[in-house]
Amino acid sequence: HAGDFEDGLKYYQTKDYPNAIKTWNNAAAQGNVQAQFALGFMHEKGEGVPQDYTQAFSRYQKAAERGFAAAQINLGSLYEKGQGVAADVKQAVSWYEKAAAQGLVEAQFNMGRMYQAGQGVAQDHKQAASWYQKAGEQGHGWAQSALGLMYETGQGIALDYKQAVF
Numbered sequence: 035h036a037g038d039f040e041d042g043l044k045y046y047q048t049k050d051y052p053n054a055i056k057t058w059n060n061a062a063a064q065g066n067v068q069a070q071f072a073l074g075f076m077h078e079k080g081e082g083v084p085q086d087y088t089q090a091f092s093r094y095q096k097a098a099e100r101g102f103a104a105a106q107i108n109l110g111s112l113y114e115k116g117q118g119v120a121a122d123v124k125q126a127v128s129w130y131e132k133a134a135a136q137g138l139v140e141a142q143f144n145m146g147r148m149y150q151a152g153q154g155v156a157q158d159h160k161q162a163a164s165w166y167q168k169a170g171e172q173g174h175g176w177a178q179s180a181l182g183l184m185y186e187t188g189q190g191i192a193l194d195y196k197q198a199v200f
Contacts, residue, residue: 039068046072051082062093070097071105078108078117087118098129106133107141114153123154134165142169143177150180159189 038061045054055076061069074093077086091112097105110129113122127148133141146165149158163184169177183189 038064039066039072042069042072046076049082051076055082062096065100067097067100067102067105070094071102071108074105074108078112087112089118091118098132101132101136103133103136103138103141106130106136107138107144110141110144123148125154127154134168137172139169139172139174139177142166142172143174143180146177146180159184163189 038057042054042057042061045051045057055073058066058069058073062073070093074090074097076082077093078090079085083089091109094105094109094112098109106129110126110133112118113129114126115121127145130141130144130148134145142165146162146169148154149165150162151157155161163181166177166181166184170181
């Protein structure tokens with residue numbers, strides 16, 4: 035039920051973590067991906083429960099596999115940092131890409147970062163510029179700065195001083 039998630043959110047917002055956890059556990063058991071994600075977030079941050087990256091990973095994975103974009107980017111981040119799971123940048127990229135394809139701006143920025151650095155993917159400045167462009171069009175400041183620098187240096191994109199200032 036969406037109502038179970040909403041009820042848990044009310045508890046969470048008032049820092050009534052025991053009731054938020056109880057409500058979200060019930061909702062997650064019924065397949066609610068938002069509740070699954072929220073429980074993962076609480077475990078990742080150590081809110082109302084001891085910080086536990088392994089539990090966060092497990093919760094995010096369940097929601098990510100069902101297509102929940104916020105869980106996909108967080109799962110990617112745990113893979114990138116090696117928190118709760120062995121570090122695996124290829125897996126990080128795979129999850130970032132799934133979230134980015136759904137339009138999640140931070141995931142689009144992460145894809146740009148990974149392509150620019152050649153982390154988990156072959157270094158590809160054109161791909162980096164493309165992902166930064168997508169994130170920049172949604173107002174992501176770091177992506178706009180990264181893209182501007184690429185225009186200024188002609189890295190992966192035609193040298194263009196006018197565009198560099200955008």
